[in-house]
Amino acid sequence: MKSETAVTTVSLRCIEESCGARYTVTSTTTQCTCGNLLDVHYDWPELSPQAIKETWQSRRMSLDPSDLSGVWRFREMIPFLPPESKIITLREGNTPLLSAPQAAVYAGLEEIRFKHQGFNPTGSFKDNGMTTGVSQAAALGKKVVACVSTGNTSASLAAYAAYGGLQAVIFIPAGQIASGKLAQALEYGALTIQVDANFDATWKLIYHLVEEAGVYLLNSINPFRVEGQKTIVVEMLEQLGWDVPDWIVLPGGNLGNCSAFGKGLREMRQLGLIDRLPRLAVIQAEGSAPLYRLFQRAAAERKSPGEIGLRAVENPQTLATAIRIGAPLSWRKTLRELEATQGVCEAVSEQEIADAKAVIGQSGIGCEPASAATLAGIRKLAANNVIRKSDRVIAVLTGSLLKDPAYTLAYHQGTLAYPSASQQIPIQANFGNQPVSVPPDVERIKKLLARQPH
Numbered sequence: 001m002k003s004e005t006a007v008t009t010v011s012l013r014c015i016e017e018s019c020g021a022r023y024t025v026t027s028t029t030t031q032c033t034c035g036n037l038l039d040v041h042y043d044w045p046e047l048s049p050q051a052i053k054e055t056w057q058s059r060r061m062s063l064d065p066s067d068l069s070g071v072w073r074f075r076e077m078i079p080f081l082p083p084e085s086k087i088i089t090l091r092e093g094n095t096p097l098l099s100a101p102q103a104a105v106y107a108g109l110e111e112i113r114f115k116h117q118g119f120n121p122t123g124s125f126k127d128n129g130m131t132t133g134v135s136q137a138a139a140l141g142k143k144v145v146a147c148v149s150t151g152n153t154s155a156s157l158a159a160y161a162a163y164g165g166l167q168a169v170i171f172i173p174a175g176q177i178a179s180g181k182l183a184q185a186l187e188y189g190a191l192t193i194q195v196d197a198n199f200d201a202t203w204k205l206i207y208h209l210v211e212e213a214g215v216y217l218l219n220s221i222n223p224f225r226v227e228g229q230k231t232i233v234v235e236m237l238e239q240l241g242w243d244v245p246d247w248i249v250l251p252g253g254n255l256g257n258c259s260a261f262g263k264g265l266r267e268m269r270q271l272g273l274i275d276r277l278p279r280l281a282v283i284q285a286e287g288s289a290p291l292y293r294l295f296q297r298a299a300a301e302r303k304s305p306g307e308i309g310l311r312a313v314e315n316p317q318t319l320a321t322a323i324r325i326g327a328p329l330s331w332r333k334t335l336r337e338l339e340a341t342q343g344v345c346e347a348v349s350e351q352e353i354a355d356a357k358a359v360i361g362q363s364g365i366g367c368e369p370a371s372a373a374t375l376a377g378i379r380k381l382a383a384n385n386v387i388r389k390s391d392r393v394i395a396v397l398t399g400s401l402l403k404d405p406a407y408t409l410a411y412h413q414g415t416l417a418y419p420s421a422s423q424q425i426p427i428q429a430n431f432g433n434q435p436v437s438v439p440p441d442v443e444r445i446k447k448l449l450a451r452q453p454h
């Protein structure tokens with residue numbers, strides 16, 4: 001920290017220290033010329049942590065849109081917009097921290113709490129980052145914004161662009177996106193381009209095209225999206241009374257969100273808002289687990305993961321489509337945050353995800369498949385004694401139950417199957433809840449009711 005001035009200086013910096021390139025905050029590039037990603041870097045003025053906490057609290061009484069947003073309420077941590085800029089907010093954030101005793105029992109822990117990002121306006125954590133990303137696009141004078149998406153990014157981008165008067169162009173892998181997400185993108189008026197390829201291939205195809213066309217890219221490599229997503233952990237810590245938990249657990253796809261959490265945590269410590277860092281645990285689906293495989297190879301070869309480098313999973317498979325990514329773009333950023341927090345990476349099977357999802361549902365909470373990877377991963381890490389029984393664990397549920405109704409119905413009806421390369425592997429409905437059909441017969445219905453606990 002430096003200087004007495006109240007002004008924060010902001011720049012974009014290459015994450016690769018040996019490169020060290022810097023760009024102005026008004027640069028429209030989302031990647032360094034060396035190929036690495038960029039961070040928003042702040043030289044913070046001297047700020048009193050107690051005063052910041054009180055300011056954030058006092059904004060809860062305000063009716064100003066930027067105070068009602070669970071992202072912009074923490075704007076001292078994301079001061080990258082020029083003061084006169086318009087903020088495009090749908091009152092994102094403000095998501096609850098819910099205790100889930102049933103889920104804790106299932107995982108073998110004393111307690112688990114879920115921070116549920118599915119309570120966001122479009123039903124996923126992508127909204128936390130899209131309010132900052134689209135506001136930056138507007139501040140740069142951009143009219144058209146684009147992304148490649150496994151679903152939630154496109155739903156969120158479409159909504160924020162429409163609300164802010166910008167045009168959204170989204171590229172989605174044909175047939176690999178949950179119906180709720182596609183429906184949202186169409187309803188919010190995005191130009192929706194279905195490409196007959198998976199996420200990774202589509203990204204390679206359009207990345208340069210889009211930049212050449214002067215369209216602003218709002219994939220998770222966009223550093224301003226990361227800034228918004230980082231407030232998820234700020235809000236979480238405020239809800240915990242700034243008492244740092246032992247673990248924060250989240251699913252990993254493109255690995256942007258984990259990088260955002262780590263950056264937010266480090267910056268909170270730098271600003272004196274917290275005095276230590278929790279450990280981060282990233283959970284991937286077994287059929288789509290390039291980061292997990294990297295850690296395995298690093299352990300086997302006794303090298304650091306950074307030295308070895310990520311090897312893409314060629315044909316990633318998982319029914320948790322939000323994390324079906326073989327070549328995660330933010331893997332280096334996430335690696336840095338896992339190192340900073342003594343973090344871990346775990347992988348879970350389709351059956352484990354499906355059952356964990358049903359347990360979260362039975363807790364009255366509910367989430368989409370990718371989010372449930374958290375509970376499945378916690379259970380595995382607890383069984384392996386990485387997470388201890390008495391540890392304080394917060395899992396982040398990334399998306400709403402309503403995003404993927406087809407998956408949920410198929411699970412409860414016992415028809416869910418995992419398409420592996422060679423065959424269909426059925427998923428057991430271990431926590432299934434079949435509907436009961438009856439004729440319009442009072443006696444039959446009475447019998448059913450009599451079986452319920454009184």
Ligand SMILES: *Cc1c(COP(=O)(O)O)cnc(C)c1O
Binds near residue numbers: 252322370399
């Ligand atoms: C985007 C998304 C993820 C993965 O987040 P990354 O930042 O890509 O790792 C997980 N769950 C849901 C519901 C998502 O929408």
